[in-house]
Amino acid sequence: MSVRAQNLRKSYGKTQVVRDLSLDIAPGEMVALLGPSGCGKTTTLRMIAGLNRLDGGTLYIGDRLVDDGRTFIAPEKRALGMVFQSYAIWPHKSVAENVAYPLERKGLAKPAVETSVLRALDLVRLTAMRDRMPHQLSGGQLQRVALARALVREPEVLLLDEPLSNLDAALREELRAEIAALRSRVRTTMVYVTHDQSEALALANRIAVMNLGVIEQLASPQAVYDDPATPFVASFVGGANILRGFVEAGHFVSHETRFALPAGMTAKGGPGTLVVRAEDLEVGMLGTPLPLAARLFLGHATEYRFALGGTSLRAMGPHLPLAEPRVAIKRAKLFAPTV
Amino acid sequence: MRRPDATTWTAWGLAALLLAFAVGPVIALISRGVLDTEVLGGELRSAGAMAAVGATLRTALGATFIAVLLGVPVAFLLERTNIAGRRLFGLAFTSLIALPPFILGMGWIQLASPSAGYLNRLGGWIDIYGAPGIAFVNGTSGLPLVILAVQAALARVDTSLEEAARMSGAGPLRAIRDATLPLVLPAIVSGALLVFLSASAAFGVPYMLGVATATPMHVLTTRIYTHLLKGGASALAEASAASAILLVIAMAALAGSAVAGRRGHVRLTAGKGVVVQRLDLGAYRWPLTLAVAALVVVIVVMPLAAVVVTSLLGNASLPIALESLTTSHWHDVLWNHRTVGAAARSFGLASAAAGAVCVLGLAIGITRSRFSGRVAEQLALWPYAVPGTVVAMALLTAYSMDVRFIAADRIAIVLSLANSSSMVMLAYVAKYLAIGSRNVVDGMRQLDPTLAEAARLCGASPRRAFVDVVLPRLRGPLAATFVLTFLLCVTELTMSVLIAPPGRDLLGTLLFDLQSYADPASASVLACAVVVVVVAGLALTSFASGPSKA
Ligand SMILES: Nc1ncnc2c1ncn2[C@@H]1O[C@H](COP(=O)(O)OP(=O)(O)OP(=O)(O)O)[C@@H](O)[C@H]1O
Ligand SMILES: [Mg+2]
Numbered sequence: 001m002s003v004r005a006q007n008l009r010k011s012y013g014k015t016q017v018v019r020d021l022s023l024d025i026a027p028g029e030m031v032a033l034l035g036p037s038g039c040g041k042t043t044t045l046r047m048i049a050g051l052n053r054l055d056g057g058t059l060y061i062g063d064r065l066v067d068d069g070r071t072f073i074a075p076e077k078r079a080l081g082m083v084f085q086s087y088a089i090w091p092h093k094s095v096a097e098n099v100a101y102p103l104e105r106k107g108l109a110k111p112a113v114e115t116s117v118l119r120a121l122d123l124v125r126l127t128a129m130r131d132r133m134p135h136q137l138s139g140g141q142l143q144r145v146a147l148a149r150a151l152v153r154e155p156e157v158l159l160l161d162e163p164l165s166n167l168d169a170a171l172r173e174e175l176r177a178e179i180a181a182l183r184s185r186v187r188t189t190m191v192y193v194t195h196d197q198s199e200a201l202a203l204a205n206r207i208a209v210m211n212l213g214v215i216e217q218l219a220s221p222q223a224v225y226d227d228p229a230t231p232f233v234a235s236f237v238g239g240a241n242i243l244r245g246f247v248e249a250g251h252f253v254s255h256e257t258r259f260a261l262p263a264g265m266t267a268k269g270g271p272g273t274l275v276v277r278a279e280d281l282e283v284g285m286l287g288t289p290l291p292l293a294a295r296l297f298l299g300h301a302t303e304y305r306f307a308l309g310g311t312s313l314r315a316m317g318p319h320l321p322l323a324e325p326r327v328a329i330k331r332a333k334l335f336a337p338t339v
Numbered sequence: 340m341r342r343p344d345a346t347t348w349t350a351w352g353l354a355a356l357l358l359a360f361a362v363g364p365v366i367a368l369i370s371r372g373v374l375d376t377e378v379l380g381g382e383l384r385s386a387g388a389m390a391a392v393g394a395t396l397r398t399a400l401g402a403t404f405i406a407v408l409l410g411v412p413v414a415f416l417l418e419r420t421n422i423a424g425r426r427l428f429g430l431a432f433t434s435l436i437a438l439p440p441f442i443l444g445m446g447w448i449q450l451a452s453p454s455a456g457y458l459n460r461l462g463g464w465i466d467i468y469g470a471p472g473i474a475f476v477n478g479t480s481g482l483p484l485v486i487l488a489v490q491a492a493l494a495r496v497d498t499s500l501e502e503a504a505r506m507s508g509a510g511p512l513r514a515i516r517d518a519t520l521p522l523v524l525p526a527i528v529s530g531a532l533l534v535f536l537s538a539s540a541a542f543g544v545p546y547m548l549g550v551a552t553a554t555p556m557h558v559l560t561t562r563i564y565t566h567l568l569k570g571g572a573s574a575l576a577e578a579s580a581a582s583a584i585l586l587v588i589a590m591a592a593l594a595g596s597a598v599a600g601r602r603g604h605v606r607l608t609a610g611k612g613v614v615v616q617r618l619d620l621g622a623y624r625w626p627l628t629l630a631v632a633a634l635v636v637v638i639v640v641m642p643l644a645a646v647v648v649t650s651l652l653g654n655a656s657l658p659i660a661l662e663s664l665t666t667s668h669w670h671d672v673l674w675n676h677r678t679v680g681a682a683a684r685s686f687g688l689a690s691a692a693a694g695a696v697c698v699l700g701l702a703i704g705i706t707r708s709r710f711s712g713r714v715a716e717q718l719a720l721w722p723y724a725v726p727g728t729v730v731a732m733a734l735l736t737a738y739s740m741d742v743r744f745i746a747a748d749r750i751a752i753v754l755s756l757a758n759s760s761s762m763v764m765l766a767y768v769a770k771y772l773a774i775g776s777r778n779v780v781d782g783m784r785q786l787d788p789t790l791a792e793a794a795r796l797c798g799a800s801p802r803r804a805f806v807d808v809v810l811p812r813l814r815g816p817l818a819a820t821f822v823l824t825f826l827l828c829v830t831e832l833t834m835s836v837l838i839a840p841p842g843r844d845l846l847g848t849l850l851f852d853l854q855s856y857a858d859p860a861s862a863s864v865l866a867c868a869v870v871v872v873v874v875a876g877l878a879l880t881s882f883a884s885g886p887s888k889a
Contacts, residue, residue, distance in 0.1 A: 051502050053619065075505040076514075088503035092521045101517070105508035149507065 001062040001156035001189055002027050003048060009056035010043055017043045019213040021057075027156075030183060030190040031218075032200035035210030036236065041193040042085070044210070045159050048191060049082055050075035061157060076105070081150030081188070082159040085166070087142045089134045095121070095145050096130040102153045120152040123182070140171045147182075157189045164199060176202060197237050201225065209233045231335050234275040241281070241313050243274040244337070252329075255309025259288050262329055271337040278303070280331040281315035287328030350711035353702055357718040361769035364733035365586070365725055371736070372583030375576055382580035387557065392584060394470060394549070395539050395558040399588075401474025402481055402538035403531050409478075409634065410485030411527055415515070416627060417486070418493040420618045423628040431635045432483045437823070437873045438639075439830035440480035441543035441847070442866045445854055446642025447476055448547065449649050449863070457645055468552045473545050474538070479638040481534035485527070492526030493519070498616045511618070532596040536589055540726030542833040543851060551855050559585040560728040560833065567732075567837060579736065582729045593724055643870065650863035672864040681844035688760060688845070689828035692767035693821045699768070700775020700820060701813070704783050705805070716776055723773035727833035730770050734762055735838060763845070766834045771827055775820045782816035783809070822880045826873055 003025040010018040018040045025031050033041045046052040048059065050066065050073060058068040061080070066073040090098055099120050103113045121127045124144035134142060143163060150158055163179070164172045180203055183190075194200050200207045201221045208218045209232075217229035228234035231242050245254030247267045252259045252274050259274075261267060283304050290306035290313065302319040305312045306327060315327055373379055382388045416422045417429060450458045451467040458465055466472065496519055504514035542560040549556040550565075557565070559581055566578035620627055651664040672678060703719055706712030722730055786809060794804035832847035839845050844852070846869060853862035 049502075049506060051505065051616070074510070075502070076508045076510055079508070080506060082503070082506040084499045084503060086497055086499050088497065088499040090500055090503070090518055101504070101509075102507035105513075149503070153508070 002060070003157060003189060003191065004060040005044075005048070005057065006059075007057040008044065008047060008054055008059065010040075010047060010052060011055055017213055018047070021210075021213070021215055023208060023215065023218065025189055025191065027189055028187045029205045030192060030203060032204035032207045033191065033193045033210055034197060034200040034207050034237070035195060037195060039210045040213040041195070041210055042161055045082075045161055045191060045193050048157075049080055049159055050078050079153065079155055080157045080159055081153065081155035083143075083146045083150045083161065083163045085161040085163075087146040087166075089142050089145050089149075091134050093134075094130070095126065095132050095134070095137070098134070098145055099148045099152050102149060106153060116152055120148040123151065123185070124148045124178075139167050140175060143167065143175060147179075151186065151188075154186075155188060157191070159191050159193075161193045162195065163192075165194070165196070172199075179203060201237075207237075209236060211236070228275065228333070231273050231275050234277070234333065238277045239314070240275045240277040243276065243308075243313075245274065246271045247334070252332075252334075255311075257288060257290065257308060259327075259329055262331055265332065265334075267334050273335040273337055274329075274332050275335065276329055276332045278314040278316040280329065281313070281317075282328045282330050283315050283317040283320060283322075283325045284328065285322065285326060287326040289324065289326050292325060346706050347709050347711050349702060350706035350709055350715050353699065353706070353715040354711060354718055357715060357769075357772075360734075360765055361722045361730075361772070362718050364737035365722065365729060368579055368729065368733040368736055369583045369586055372576075372579035372581075375580070378573075378576040379580045379583065382577055382584070387562065388581060388584070391557045391559045391562040391581070392588075394545075394556055395560075395585070395588065397470050398473040398477065398545060398549075398558060399535050399539035401471065402478035403535045405475060405478030406481040406485045406534040407527060407531050410482050410530065411489055413482075413631060413634065414486045414489035414493060416631060418490045419498065419519075419615075420620050420627075421624060422620060422631065423624065424632070428631055428635060431639055432486050434874065434877055435480060435639055436483045436487075437826045437877055438480065438643075438870065439543070439832070439847070439873075440477060440541060441547070441830070441832055441850065441854075442646060442870060443480050443638075443642045444476045444544040444547050445859070445862060445866055446645040447472065449645040449859075450641060457648070468548050469556060470549070473541075473548045473558075476544050476548065477538040477541050478534070480544075481537055482638065484533040484537070485530035488526045488530035488533070489523055492523040494615075496522045498618075502616070528596050528599045532592060535592050536724055536726075539585070539588055539592070540728065540833065542728060542836065543847075546851075547855065559588075560726065563728050563732060564837065567735075575736070578732060582726075582732045585726050586729050589724055589726055589729075646863045646866050646870075649860055650867045652860065668860075669864055672861045673868060677844060678849065678865065681846050681849040684760065684843065685829050685846040688764050688767065689825045692764050692771070692828050693824040695764070695768045696772055696775040696824045697817050697821050699772055700777075700779040701817070703776040704779035704813075707780060707783075716780065719772045719776045721773075722769045723771070725770075727766075727770055727831075728837065731766050731834040731837040734766050734769070738762060738765075760843070763835060763838050766838055767824075767828045767831065770834065771824045774824055774827075778816040778820045779813060782813045786812055819880050822876050826876045829872065830869060 003023070005021060005023040008018055008021040008023075009016070021040075021044060023031070023044075033044060035041055043052060047054055047067070048061075053072060054067045054069055056069060059066050061078060064073070065071055066078055090101075093101070096117055099117045100113050103116055108116070117130075118127065121130055124147050126141065126144050126148060129137065129141060129145075134145070137145065143166070147163070150160075164175055167175065176199060183203070192200070192203060201224075204221060206218060207221055207224045208215045209224060210216065211232050217224055217233045219227075219229070224233060224237050228237060228240070231240075234240040235242050243252065243254040243259075245252055247253075247261070247269050248258075249269070250261055250267075252261055252267075252272075254274070290308060292304060293307045293312055294303075294305040296303040296305070297319060301316050304315040304317070304325065304327075306315065307313075313327070413428075413432070417425050422428075447467045448456070450456050451463070451465040451472075453459060453464075453466045453468070456463075456465065456467070467475070500518045500522070501514045504518040505511070509517060539558075540560065541558075542564065545556075545558045546561050546564070549558060550561050563578045563581045563585070566574045566581065648664075650669070651666065699719070703712060703716050707716055790812075791804045791808050794808045795801070799807060830847055831845075832851055835845045835847045836851060839848050846865075850862055850865050850869070853859070853865065
């Protein structure tokens with residue numbers, strides 16, 4: 001089922017948390033809402049769920065208008081599945097009772113509930129835990145109960161709010177793979193909120209990069225990574241360096257330092273913002289001399305940090321025993337000046 | 340095995356004191372009431388006693404029902420929704436805790452006595468006398484106990500649990516019932532228990548609304564009081580038997596609620612900080628705000644306003660007219676020697692008792708790491724659940740010269756020589772010590788133990804570390820303990836009326852006397868003064884505890 005959001009707005013008091021946000025999600029698609037903490041991801045998801053009402057805009061789920069400020073369909077009538085950031089597993093109900101609850105609300109008969117619960121628990125590999133109480137489960141298992149409960153009614157749209165953020169690194173990777181595998185088994189539309197770019201890149205069909213309540217770019221993972229629409233997207237998704245300065249005769253000048261623009265890059269003179277990813281900065285004997293602040297050996301590569309007018313410039317490359325390495329820009333993208 | 344040191348000895352000494360002056364006398368009283376099977380049998384068979392048991396249960400259960408029925412929804416509205424005026428409502432309900440129910444009862448008599456009540460004169464027909472009225476007044480004065488308990492529990496329950504139920508297809512009310520209610524059930528039970536205990540132990544309200552009427556109705560506390568008034572050995576034995584019954588009721592409620600509370604108890608799993616998303620009431624926001632405001636008006640503002648109006652009229656039966664309102668007689672009521680004497684005695688006793696509760700509570704807090712200290716803590720907790728009437732009876736029978744059963748003669752003589760004021764103070768301390776030990780122990784639990792350890796590593800002795808690091812952090816809890824105990828003692832009636840001898844009035848007994856026998860208008864003037872003291876005390880605590888919390 002599709003989700004169509006047009007010009008959504010939401011304020012808490014005087015602060016605008018979501019500003020004019022539009023998002024079109026095709027049936028069966030998985031879209032990740034990616035952005036830093038506090039940018040309005042949860043608020044957006046909660047508006048889709050019906051847990052927050054819109055201040056403005058229109059929201060369709062499938063062909064049904066669910067909220068436009070006047071018409072409002074209550075969350076329980078939207079038939080969505082949702083996984084909460086805190087999991088929200090009811091501590092007074094066993095695993096099976098938690099998962100059975102949505103079916104009971106639907107008014108299903110007992111045998112039908114049983115079989116559906118078993119199927120859902122099987123899907124998340126928790127059949128053995130069906131009679132445990134929540135406090136007897138680990139974080140990863142709780143997360144899977146939340147997933148099973150959200151999926152058991154076979155919702156057409158599944159909303160996930162940072163489902164992996166409370167887990168440790170190893171478990172996070174395992175469950176990420178599991179969600180990816182799940183995608184091939186259940187064809188529901190998914191909206192997946194995260195602030196972790198690797199989750200978004202690995203799982204989503206498209207990524208909506210959010211900042212300060214607006215979507216700065218909505219594109220495939222590849223496009224977001226390779227062709228960021230704004231300096232913010234480049235720095236948030238690729239961890240790119242953002243240089244403010246101006247273009248002058250094939251060079252970019254920032255913090256009174258001149259960098260040669262890569263060959264083949266044509267740029268008009270004048271102020272601008274240059275975005276350079278760490279791996280697109282070549283460290284070696286050629287290029288601009290800069291004081292080296294730190295050299296971090298990471299195993300697969302070495303990170304260099306150069307001092308540049310009070311900030312630092314990150315470069316990634318092979319380990320070089322040079323005393324005074326220089327940097328050259330291999331690839332970059334120039335934006336109009338930002339404030 | 341550690342050799343007993345000064346701390347352990349202190350704690351054992353404390354435990355011995357509690358046994359001798361709080362727990363022991365109660366046990367002695369009860370065993371006397373129960374062991375004297377003839378008297379107990381007579382009491383159990385007597386129609387009056389059974390009627391009193393029935394009336395006690397009816398009024399206490401009624402009060403509990405009213406407090407839960409109103410308190411749970413109000414707690415939910417204040418804690419979980421965007422209802423307007425949350426802070427103001429919270430303040431109103433908390434201040435209700437410190438208002439003596441007796442004064443609310445006075446207000447209700449003036450509002451709704453069948454013949455002359457202000458409301459009835461305006462054309463209403465409400466009869467505040469009798470069991471329903473008693474249950475109503477005790478229920479409304481117990482309301483904050485339920486509200487505070489449930490609010491505290493709700494604050495620990497993640498709102499996303501309820502939202503998850505909504506997403507699973509449950510409507511708003513269904514979601515509250517299935518997701519939140521089971522988790523706050525233990526808090527509802529413990530709030531209900533507190534209301535039941537206080538309502539079944541209440542004396543002033545049932546006396547005023549039940550006994551002092553055309554068709555007297557007794558509850559157990561008033562029955563014990565009238566037994567004692569009669570005097571004589573047999574009346575005393577009957578009072579002991581009635582005390583035993585009253586205590587059994589309280590203990591049964593305690594046990595029952597422990598079972599009910601345990602069954603509902605679950606471990607909350609939410610690892611992260613609790614997320615609170617206040618429910619948007621939408622179109623119901625203002626109607627519900629208005630409903631809560633109306634509740635505050637009915638249960639707090641109206642009875643207090645009635646007391647104020649009566650105090651200004653000088654005579655409750657006068658028609659209400661602006662020109663007949665006057666404060667000219669206030670001076671006479673407040674400055675006559677009887678009032679001044681009672682106030683002086685009450686303030687003195689209450690400050691002494693509050694000081695003692697703080698010191699003993701602190702001692703329990705310090706010694707709690709030892710087994711002996713925990714014994715003392717348990718002993719201190721117990722009398723709080725024992726009805727005040729029973730505590731007073733126990734002390735009287737154990738230590739008074741005139742009505743002595745079991746005491747070692749020497750102790751009895753020393754105490755009775757020291758005058759009855761020390762007995763009143765003893766009763767106050769025994770009854771309210773639990774407040775001190777609770778507050779200190781909770782305060783110490785919240786303290787990071789590494790704070791004191793850090794002081795030790797900086798070269799401070801254990802005592803020094805306590806004085807420099809721990810004690811300053813307990814200032815808030817101790818101040819709160821002092822003020823609350825002081826306020827409860829200044830307005831105490833249930834125990835004072837039994838122990839304080841005639842002619843040596845306390846504020847509570849003077850108020851009781853004036854209201855019940857002599858002069859309701861003067862009683863109203865005095866009640867206004869007491870309310871002013873209470874409000875000032877509350878303002879002082881919120882002022883004192885405000886900065887220390889930060
Ligand atoms: N109920 C509320 N009342 C007031 N402000 C709120 C409320 N809920 C969220 N906000 C504010 O709205 C902004 C966006 O919140 P939101 O929860 O949508 O962020 P987020 O992108 O999900 O962040 P995170 O990654 O930390 O979960 C934040 O600045 C937050 O403080
Ligand atoms: Mg969030």
